[in-house]
Amino acid sequence: MPEPLAPPSDEPLAADADGEHQRxxxxxxxVAADLSARAAAAGGDAQQVLEAAALMAQDPAILDDVRARLGGGANAEKATWDAYAAFRDMLTEMGGxxxxxxxxxxxxxxxxxxxxxxVPxxxxxxxxxxxxxxxxxxAPADTAxxxxxxxxxxxxxxxxxxxxTAILARSKSLPAVVGVVGALDAMADGQLVIVDAKxxxxxxxxxxxxxTAARAERETRLAAATAPITEGALADGxxxxxxxxxxxxxxxxxxxxxxxEGVGLFRTEFLFLGATSAPTVEEQTKAYTDVLQAFPGKKVVVRVLDAGADKPLSFLNDAHEENPALGLRGIRALRASEQILRDQLTALAAAQAATEAELYVMAPMIADREETEYFVSLGKELGxxxxxxxxxxxxxxxxxxxxLEVADFVSIGTNDLTQYTMAADRQLGSVSAMQDPWHPAVLRLVKMLGDAGSSAGKPVGVCGEAAADPGLAVVLVGLGVTSLSMSASAIADVRAELLTVTLDEAKARAARALxxxxxxxxxxxxTV
Incomplete structure (x- = not known):
C-alpha cells in the first residue's frame, strides 16, 4: 500500500473564506459522485458500503464544521482534514x-x-x-x-x-484475516505467505x-464454488x-x-439509517414486499430495526452513552419508541399478505422471556x-x-453473542483473538439454545458470520442448529463441507469442541 496523504500544513488561509468554502x-x-458511481458498479454488499461512504461526503454537518474552521483562519485542506478528524474521534468514542x-x-x-x-x-x-x-x-472503495x-x-x-473490510472481503469470496497485530512489521514485499482464512x-x-497443502486446499475450494447447486444437507441426508x-x-x-434457499437475515436498517424521520408504513411495505417476492414459498427471516445509541437515529435515540454497546439499543430502543416498531410490524404484515414467502420476524437484543412475550404478542396482534x-x-x-415457550423460533447472531460473552469489543484488533465464535464458552451457549429448540420442537438458526466458516458450520449443526445463514458467496463452501459428515459425526466434532x-x-x- 502507498503511504496515505501527508497531513495538511498549518499555513493560514490565503484566500477569502467564502471562496474556499465553495471549493x-x-x-x-x-467525491460523493465518484463513490456513488463506484457503488452502482459494484452492487451487493459493496454497493451499500460505498453508498454509505458517499453519504459521509455529503453530510451537511461536515460542511458547517469546515466553514467554522475557515472562519477561524484555517486553510481549506486543514479545515477539511480537522473537521473529518473530529467526527472520526466522535465515532471512535461511541464504540461498537x-x-x-x-x-x-x-x-x-x-x-x-x-x-x-x-492529486489522485x-x-x-x-x-x-x-x-x-x-x-x-x-478503505471501502478500495476493498470493493x-x-x-x-x-x-x-x-x-x-x-x-x-x-x-471483513464484510466486503467475504462478499467477494476473498480469503481475509483481519486484526493481525504487527502484520506490517512482520511481512515484507516478496515474502512467501500462506493466508488461511478458515x-x-x-x-x-x-x-x-x-x-503444496495450501494449493491443494485452494483448488478444492475453487471446485466447490463451481459445483452444481443443491439443497444444504449432510452426508446421511x-x-x-x-x-x-x-x-x-x-x-x-x-x-x-x-x-x-431463503433469507436467514434481512437487515431493515437500510430504510432508516441516514434518515431524519422514520419511513412511512407505505414505504416500508413496498421495500419488504420487493424482498419477499424474490423468494416465493421460501423462508425469509426479517430483523426489525437494529438501532440505538451505537447506530444513532435522531427520531429514535441519539443520546450520548458512555458504553453504547450496553445501552439503549435493539428491542430496548424500539420499546421506548413503540410507534416506530408498530409501523414496521404493520408494514411487514402487509408484505406477508401480499406475497407467497414464509415470513419470520425477529427482534434484536432480546434478553429474556419478558421481552420475548412483549415482542411476540405485539407481532401477533398486528397480524x-x-x-x-x-x-x-x-x-x-x-x-x-x-x-422458546413463547417464541416461534430463535436465530443466533454470533457476532454480538461472541462480543458479549467474551467482553471483547468486536472492532478492536488488540482483542480480536477473543472475538472468536469457536470459543467453548460461545459454543456452550449455542448448545443451550439448540437443546431448548429441540425440546420445544422449534427451529434455532444461526445468522451470524460464524455460519460462513465451513468447519464451524458443521459444529453448529452438531450443537442442534437447524439452519445456517451467511453471505451468499460463502454458501458453496459450506454446502461442500456439510456433505462430508453425517449428523453423528457432526455431533462428535461438536462434543470435542465443547x-x-x-x-x-x-x-x-x-478438525482432527
Whole structure:
C-alpha cells in the first residue's frame, strides 16, 4: 500500500473564506459522485458500503464544521482534514458499530483533500503479478474494487470481523484475516505467505509441504464454488437449509443465483439509517414486499430495526452513552419508541399478505422471556404469523427454555453473542483473538439454545458470520442448529463441507469442541 496523504500544513488561509468554502463544497460533491458511481458498479454488499461512504461526503454537518474552521483562519485542506478528524474521534468514542465506521470516514477525508490538491486519492497499487495484499486497513472503495484476478488474499493489521473490510472481503469470496497485530512489521514485499482464512492464521515463510497443502486446499475450494447447486444437507441426508444474509431487495437475485434457499437475515436498517424521520408504513411495505417476492414459498427471516445509541437515529435515540454497546439499543430502543416498531410490524404484515414467502420476524437484543412475550404478542396482534427472537445476549441462552415457550423460533447472531460473552469489543484488533465464535464458552451457549429448540420442537438458526466458516458450520449443526445463514458467496463452501459428515459425526466434532479450553483448541479438536 502507498503511504496515505501527508497531513495538511498549518499555513493560514490565503484566500477569502467564502471562496474556499465553495471549493470544499465542490470537492465534497465530486467525491460523493465518484463513490456513488463506484457503488452502482459494484452492487451487493459493496454497493451499500460505498453508498454509505458517499453519504459521509455529503453530510451537511461536515460542511458547517469546515466553514467554522475557515472562519477561524484555517486553510481549506486543514479545515477539511480537522473537521473529518473530529467526527472520526466522535465515532471512535461511541464504540461498537459507529467505531467500525471511523476508517470509512478517514478514507472520505483523504479523498476530499486529494481532490482539493488536484492529486489522485491513495489506493491499492496496480500489479502485473498475483499478490497477497497486506495493509493497516483498507478503505471501502478500495476493498470493493479490488482486482480479484490478481488479489489472492487480504491481511489487515487493524479492524475486526465486522469491519467493512471483513464484510466486503467475504462478499467477494476473498480469503481475509483481519486484526493481525504487527502484520506490517512482520511481512515484507516478496515474502512467501500462506493466508488461511478458515483457520484465521497467517503463516510466514512456509515449507514446501505447507505450500503444496495450501494449493491443494485452494483448488478444492475453487471446485466447490463451481459445483452444481443443491439443497444444504449432510452426508446421511439430514437437511440443513442454507440461506443468505441480505441488506436490501437488490441483493436477492445474487443470493438466489448462488444457491440461497431463503433469507436467514434481512437487515431493515437500510430504510432508516441516514434518515431524519422514520419511513412511512407505505414505504416500508413496498421495500419488504420487493424482498419477499424474490423468494416465493421460501423462508425469509426479517430483523426489525437494529438501532440505538451505537447506530444513532435522531427520531429514535441519539443520546450520548458512555458504553453504547450496553445501552439503549435493539428491542430496548424500539420499546421506548413503540410507534416506530408498530409501523414496521404493520408494514411487514402487509408484505406477508401480499406475497407467497414464509415470513419470520425477529427482534434484536432480546434478553429474556419478558421481552420475548412483549415482542411476540405485539407481532401477533398486528397480524404476523411467525414471531421470534434474535439471540445475541448471553442471558437468552441461559433462559432458552423459557424463551422458546413463547417464541416461534430463535436465530443466533454470533457476532454480538461472541462480543458479549467474551467482553471483547468486536472492532478492536488488540482483542480480536477473543472475538472468536469457536470459543467453548460461545459454543456452550449455542448448545443451550439448540437443546431448548429441540425440546420445544422449534427451529434455532444461526445468522451470524460464524455460519460462513465451513468447519464451524458443521459444529453448529452438531450443537442442534437447524439452519445456517451467511453471505451468499460463502454458501458453496459450506454446502461442500456439510456433505462430508453425517449428523453423528457432526455431533462428535461438536462434543470435542465443547470440551476444549480455548478457541484455537476447539478449532483443532473439531478438525482432527
Amino acid at each position: 470544499v463544497q465542490t470537492a465534497l460533491a465530486e 458499530y459507529m467505531a467500525e465506521r471511523a476508517t470509512d470516514l478517514d478514507d472520505v477525508a483523504q479523498r476530499v483533500v486529494a481532490q482539493l490538491r488536484g 486519492a491513495p489506493g491499492v497499487p496496480a500489479s502485473d503479478e498475483p499478490f497477497i495484499l497486506v495493509a493497516r486497513d483498507l 474494487t479490488l482486482d480479484l484476478e490478481k488479489t489472492l488474499a487480504l491481511v489487515t493489521q487493524d479492524g475486526g470481523p465486522t469491519s467493512h 483457520a484465521g492464521t497467517v503463516v510466514l515463510d512456509p515449507d514446501d509441504a505447507s505450500v 439430514t437437511t440443513v437449509p442454507l440461506m443468505a444474509n441480505v441488506g436490501s431487495a437488490k441483493d436477492a437475485p445474487g443470493a438466489v443465483a448462488l444457491g440461497a 404476523l404469523e411467525r414471531v421470534g427472537a434474535m439471540a445475541e445476549v448471553p442471558s437468552i441462552a441461559v433462559l432458552a427454555d423459557q424463551v 470440551a476444549a479450553t480455548s478457541a484455537a483448541a476447539a478449532r483443532q479438536a473439531a
